Amino acid sequence: MSASEVSTRLRRALAGTTERLGRAGVPSPSVDARALITHAARTERPLVLLDELPVDFAEDLEQLTRRRESREPLQLILGRAPFRRLMLAVRPGVFIPRPETELAVDLLREHAAGPVSSIVDLCAGSGALGAAVLDEMPGTRVLAVEVDPGAAALAAENLEHAGPGRGRVLRADLTAGAQELPELAAAGPVDAVLSNPPYIPPEAIPREAEVREHDPERALFGGGADGLEVPRAVLAWSRRLLRPGGVLVMEHADVQGEAARTAAVACGGFDHLLTVRDLTGRDRFLVARRGDGDPSPGSETLTR
Numbered sequence: 001m002s003a004s005e006v007s008t009r010l011r012r013a014l015a016g017t018t019e020r021l022g023r024a025g026v027p028s029p030s031v032d033a034r035a036l037i038t039h040a041a042r043t044e045r046p047l048v049l050l051d052e053l054p055v056d057f058a059e060d061l062e063q064l065t066r067r068r069e070s071r072e073p074l075q076l077i078l079g080r081a082p083f084r085r086l087m088l089a090v091r092p093g094v095f096i097p098r099p100e101t102e103l104a105v106d107l108l109r110e111h112a113a114g115p116v117s118s119i120v121d122l123c124a125g126s127g128a129l130g131a132a133v134l135d136e137m138p139g140t141r142v143l144a145v146e147v148d149p150g151a152a153a154l155a156a157e158n159l160e161h162a163g164p165g166r167g168r169v170l171r172a173d174l175t176a177g178a179q180e181l182p183e184l185a186a187a188g189p190v191d192a193v194l195s196n197p198p199y200i201p202p203e204a205i206p207r208e209a210e211v212r213e214h215d216p217e218r219a220l221f222g223g224g225a226d227g228l229e230v231p232r233a234v235l236a237w238s239r240r241l242l243r244p245g246g247v248l249v250m251e252h253a254d255v256q257g258e259a260a261r262t263a264a265v266a267c268g269g270f271d272h273l274l275t276v277r278d279l280t281g282r283d284r285f286l287v288a289r290r291g292d293g294d295p296s297p298g299s300e301t302l303t304r
């Protein structure tokens with residue numbers, strides 16, 4: 001096949017796949033079409049530079065397109081998801097890391113007091129946050145805690161890839177107390193805790209089919225009437241694990257800024273609380289600093 005025939009086939013494939021994905025309601029049809037075509041072409045090179053295609057290109061692309069038309073997430077089809085500088089392995093049954101969570105690593109750098117060498121990632125999922133820290137903060141060590149066995153195994157792979165020998169995964173249910181989790185209780189004091197826990201309240205059903213049908217329920221719904229049962233467990237464990245001056249960065253839903261601060265006050269042990277908003281002005285992260293004792297925390301809200 002000549003280079004110009006390859007280019008014609010690719011152009012037709014891009015137009016046809018984009019059209020099909022658009023009709024199926026995929027939010028970014030041309031971006032996804034390009035990714036599927038690149039995958040079917042088994043290349044990392046830009047499509048315009050290709051001068052040949054695998055013999056089974058058309059069959060592969062058809063299969064990939066059908067999967068995406070059925071609203072299977074692009075990341076699961078490709079088997080990987082970008083997160084900060086990393087390309088993480090992802091797998092069915094494990095929460096797909098989201099771009100909005102990436103900000104947690106910047107907040108850690110910004111708000112950490114003193115050197116940061118030991119970090120715990122609570123509710124680690126694929127290990128996205130811990131892996132990013134290992135990748136970007138040389139010399140740090142990460143303990144990732146996750147209840148789901150499939151996610152824990154995936155986190156171990158992603159941590160090892162990002163920082164060989166510096167990450168460890170503990171399979172544990174954080175709603176259990178310190179007596180039931182002696183290994184976690186013994187992991188402190190640490191410099192920082194990062195967490196993107198499940199936090200959706202029970203009545204809030206996600207709108208996108210990709211989320212509703214593919215992210216595991218345990219990764220989405222935080223438990224209790226307000227969805228904050230697991231986040232409250234994250235606060236309690238952070239209070240226990242952090243050294244004085246250590247910092248917790250925890251993601252939450254845009255409607256939970258005040259509730260997260262209130263939960264941190266009720267938990268006790270933090271001397272400064274901050275709600276960080278995203279670019280659209282929505283509350284998205286709690287930053288909490290571990291105090292020496294149990295003073296009433298000061299609090300503020302920051303807009304980025």
Ligand SMILES: C[S@@+](CC[C@H](N)C(=O)[O-])C[C@H]1O[C@@H](n2cnc3c(N)ncnc32)[C@H](O)[C@@H]1O
Nearest residue numbers: 095097123124125146147148173174196198219
């Ligand atoms: C929203 S996902 C986030 C995963 C990852 N931190 C990320 O940002 O991509 C929440 C994760 O918490 C885990 N999880 C839920 N309840 C838990 C619990 N009680 N103890 C430990 N992990 C829990 C879920 O299995 C899921 O992997």
